[in-house]
Amino acid sequence: xxxxxxxxxxxxxxxxxxxxxxxxxxxxxxxxxxxxxxxxxxxxxxxxxxxxxxxxxxxxxxxxxxxxxxxxxxxxxxxxxxxxxxxxxxxxxxxxxxxxxxxxxxxxxxxxxxxxxxxxxxxxxxxxxxxxxxxxxxxxxxxxxxxxxxxxxxxxxxxxxxxxxxxxxxxxxxxxxxxxxxxxxxxxxxxxxxxxxxxxxxxxxxxxxxxxxx
Amino acid sequence: xxxxxxxxxxxxxxxxxxxxxxxxxxxxxxxxxxxxxxxxxxxxxxxxxxxxxxxxxxxxxxxxxxxxxxxxxxxxxxxxxxxxxxxxxxxxxxxxxxxxxxxxxxxxxxxxxxxxxxxxxxxxxxxxxxxxxxxxxxxxxx
Numbered sequence: 363x364x365x366x367x368x369x370x371x372x373x374x375x376x377x378x379x380x381x382x383x384x385x386x387x388x389x390x391x392x393x394x395x396x397x398x399x400x401x402x403x404x405x406x407x408x409x410x411x412x413x414x415x416x417x418x419x420x421x422x423x424x425x426x427x428x429x430x431x432x433x434x435x436x437x438x439x440x441x442x443x444x445x446x447x448x449x450x451x452x453x454x455x456x457x458x459x460x461x462x463x464x465x466x467x468x469x470x471x472x473x474x475x476x477x478x479x480x481x482x483x484x485x486x487x488x489x490x491x492x493x494x495x496x497x498x499x500x501x502x503x504x505x506x507x508x509x510x511x512x513x514x515x516x517x518x519x520x521x522x523x524x525x526x527x528x529x530x531x532x533x534x535x536x537x538x539x540x541x542x543x544x545x546x547x548x549x550x551x552x553x554x555x556x557x558x559x560x561x562x563x564x565x566x567x568x569x570x571x572x573x574x575x576x
Numbered sequence: 577x578x579x580x581x582x583x584x585x586x587x588x589x590x591x592x593x594x595x596x597x598x599x600x601x602x603x604x605x606x607x608x609x610x611x612x613x614x615x616x617x618x619x620x621x622x623x624x625x626x627x628x629x630x631x632x633x634x635x636x637x638x639x640x641x642x643x644x645x646x647x648x649x650x651x652x653x654x655x656x657x658x659x660x661x662x663x664x665x666x667x668x669x670x671x672x673x674x675x676x677x678x679x680x681x682x683x684x685x686x687x688x689x690x691x692x693x694x695x696x697x698x699x700x701x702x703x704x705x706x707x708x709x710x711x712x713x714x715x716x717x718x
Contacts, residue, residue: 368658368668368672399714406707417696419614455702459695460613462669518664531632536622537662543663 363394363431363514364416364456364471367464368486369535371525374517375466382469385477386450389443394570396444404573405535408564409448416456420556424558428553431510434503436482437563438487445483449476470517473511482509494571498563503561507554515539515546606673607644608657612665613692617643621666623659627652628670649673 370378397405412432419429432452436445450472456462463471487502519539522532537545610618617685619640624633625647635647645659653672690698 363664365664366666366668369660369664371668394714397710397714399711402707402711402714406704406711409707410703413699413703414696417613419612419616419693434599434671451703451706455699459699460692462613464668513663535660535664542664546664549663 363428363465363475363511363550364453364517365467365514366461367466368465369518370467370470371520371521371534373519373524375437375469377506378469378473382450385446385473389446389477391443391473393444393447396441397463399438404482405436405448408432408436408439412449413452415560416452416462417460420484422551428549429519430553430557431475431479431507432504432557433475433479433510434483434499434557435568437506438499438502438561439568440563442477442484443482443561446472446476446479449480456565470514474517478513479506479510482506489549499565500558501561502560504533504554505552507550507557511550511553512543515542518546520541529561595648603648604657605648608671610639610643610645610659610667617718618659618661618665618667619643619660621661623657626658628654628656628658645693 412435415430415432417429431449433445433449436448440448448467453463453468453471453476456464457468457471483502483506485502486505487498490501491499516539519533519542521535521538522538525533527533577692581663582613585674610621610623617639619642621639621643623635623637623639623645625635626633627649630652634706637645637647639645639659645654645657652669653674656668656670658668660668667690
């Protein structure tokens with residue numbers, strides 16, 4: 363799901379960078395008040411876990427492969443703001459060290475996976491809380507993968523419309539939404555299922571140790 | 577009858593214009609191998625090869641089963657290779673290739689890059705170290 367450099371037009375990544383800058387400022391504001399000496403080591407550990415998870419490729423049906431995000435567990439345990447900052451750090455390191463996702467695409471990747479993923483996780487968990495922890499947390503994790511996937515697919519699929527040569531040749535990414543939506547979403551339905559299982563396990567572990575604040 | 581013959585002659589002429597001829601050439605091509613991080617070939621995916629300064633790709637196509645993007649570089653040395661799958665994976669890299677006159681078998685050795693495990697540990701160190709510093713800062717400033 364990490365969009366590489368060169369796939370997005372400046373008309374896309376420049377406004378996204380402005381939007382992300384505002385979102386990062388919002389997320390960082392008051393972070394110290396929400397984090398203390400107890401929560402920082404836990405946040406560090408789960409950020410490291412999310413970083414590692416993003417680099418473990420799991421084979422999927424159809425010959426492709428995917429990886430978990432880990433943003434849902436960050437959001438459910440530390441809130442949207444902390445999760446967004448932490449996951450942006452994960453994306454930055456994955457981009458700089460492994461080339462997984464581009465620097466110019468970082469704002470879009472961070473907004474999609476870090477902000478929308480975290481917000482979706484918290485919102486869905488609250489919405490489905492009456493159905494019990496397992497269902498609510500599992501669904502939250504599933505949506506935290508599938509919704510960012512849909513956004514990434516839409517952003518990619520819009521590129522031929524946003525930036526094309528006078529003869530209509532796409533300048534940055536050649537596939538339209540009709541291609542990108544199923545191509546991104548179908549694998550992420552399975553990835554979301556794996557993310558749900560993983561997040562429920564982490565959630566139970568954290569809850570047993572009274573980590574959960576959300 | 578003459579009219580029919582004339583129409584047939586015209587039709588045959590037009591039909592000939594739609595033929596595609598072929599010729600076998602022996603030339604020098606460059607193969608850029610693309611793989612996912614786990615070594616899986618980036619197979620059957622779209623790619624573009626554009627010479628430096630070129631406005632349009634000199635070659636567009638698909639990688640083969642082993643993830644190779646093959647193109648004929650001619651005299652251009654620096655190329656931009658862009659490969660993409662529909663789900664947003666891919667690369668956008670700039671490479672240098674030997675000129676046609678140069679011996680093409682002597683490929684340049686890959687750059688000495690740190691291995692994946694080292695980078696993973698380095699990244700983990702940055703995360704844990706960064707949060708550790710933040711923790712220290714929290715303690716110092718009540």
